[in-house]
Amino acid sequence: MERNKDVLDKSLEIPVVELRHVEKYYGEMHALKDINLSVERGEVVVLIGPSGSGKSTLCRTINRLETIKSGEIRIEGKKLPEGGKELAELRTQIGMVFQSFNLFAHRTILDNVMMGPIDVLKRPEEEVKKEALELLKRVGVDSQADKFPAKLSGGQQQRAAIARSLAMHPKVMLFDEPTSALDPEMIQEVLDVMTELAHEGMTMIVVTHEMNFARRVADRVVFMADGSIIEEAAPDEFFTNPKSERAREFLDSINRH
Numbered sequence: 001m002e003r004n005k006d007v008l009d010k011s012l013e014i015p016v017v018e019l020r021h022v023e024k025y026y027g028e029m030h031a032l033k034d035i036n037l038s039v040e041r042g043e044v045v046v047l048i049g050p051s052g053s054g055k056s057t058l059c060r061t062i063n064r065l066e067t068i069k070s071g072e073i074r075i076e077g078k079k080l081p082e083g084g085k086e087l088a089e090l091r092t093q094i095g096m097v098f099q100s101f102n103l104f105a106h107r108t109i110l111d112n113v114m115m116g117p118i119d120v121l122k123r124p125e126e127e128v129k130k131e132a133l134e135l136l137k138r139v140g141v142d143s144q145a146d147k148f149p150a151k152l153s154g155g156q157q158q159r160a161a162i163a164r165s166l167a168m169h170p171k172v173m174l175f176d177e178p179t180s181a182l183d184p185e186m187i188q189e190v191l192d193v194m195t196e197l198a199h200e201g202m203t204m205i206v207v208t209h210e211m212n213f214a215r216r217v218a219d220r221v222v223f224m225a226d227g228s229i230i231e232e233a234a235p236d237e238f239f240t241n242p243k244s245e246r247a248r249e250f251l252d253s254i255n256r257h
């Protein structure tokens with residue numbers, strides 16, 4: 001009975017992120033074609049696809065770093081504001097971690113984590129500091145708190161960047177190839193932090209080439225090519241039995257590497 005109720009509640013819930021018929025052009029280049037994607041609370045969606053298929057563009061439209069030509073994007077049912085204070089506010093609720101350049105070089109790791117909550121959310125410093133140190137501990141870089149980013153390894157920097165995003169209590173976290181710029185031995189430590197976050201129930205959209213992560217952590221894999229979503233499925237189904245020729249080719253090309 002309890003479980004039935006859960007299912008019912010879930011189905012009534014508004015998606016955290018919803019894109020409907022989204023079209024995006026860069027000049028003549030049709031970068032996103034009729035994108036429809038709905039991400040539920042606590043869901044982990046992994047976006048994969050060949051280079052240039054529109055994965056980064058899709059992520060960037062979600063916090064309006066890129067504007068769209070037509071269609072609709074909603075965060076918890078609310079349409080993305082066009083600009084101004086409302087957009088700034090909405091952006092604070094969407095965490096984003098890129099390949100690199102996530103931290104301010106001239107601020108310590110601790111300051112990096114504290115500045116959003118203090119400057120933007122206007123929360124009291126003491127409280128923010130306590131929470132920031134907890135977050136740094138959670139991602140395993142609390143011993144680096146007083147250092148500048150350049151003194152940390154790439155993996156440590158990326159984990160600090162995740163802590164920095166989490167300090168804003170985002171509704172959703174977007175990761176765009178967060179491990180692509182890292183040396184192999186540092187990739188796993190970042191994926192481990194992301195895995196833990198997923199298990200704690202964070203809503204996540206992750207662009208990655210780490211297929212083991214996708215297999216183990218994703219609730220759903222979304223495969224893109226040429227600006228379109230070609231197919232989406234549970235990871236097991238997608239990796240063992242991709243439906244489209246494009247996805248099969250893509251998986252083959254990865255497996256050859």
Ligand SMILES: Nc1ncnc2c1ncn2[C@@H]1O[C@H](COP(=O)(O)OP(=O)(O)OP(=O)(O)O)[C@@H](O)[C@H]1O
Nearest residue numbers: 026027029031049050051052053054055056057058
């Ligand atoms: N600022 C831009 N101006 C013009 N074209 C762009 C711009 N950004 C991306 N594009 C083009 O849009 C298409 C989609 O790019 P996007 O970066 O979203 O792909 P991607 O799937 O993230 O690729 P990758 O795996 O290489 O990161 C590509 O053809 C790209 O060249």
Ligand SMILES: [Mg+2]
Nearest residue numbers: 055056057176
């Ligand atoms: Mg990209």
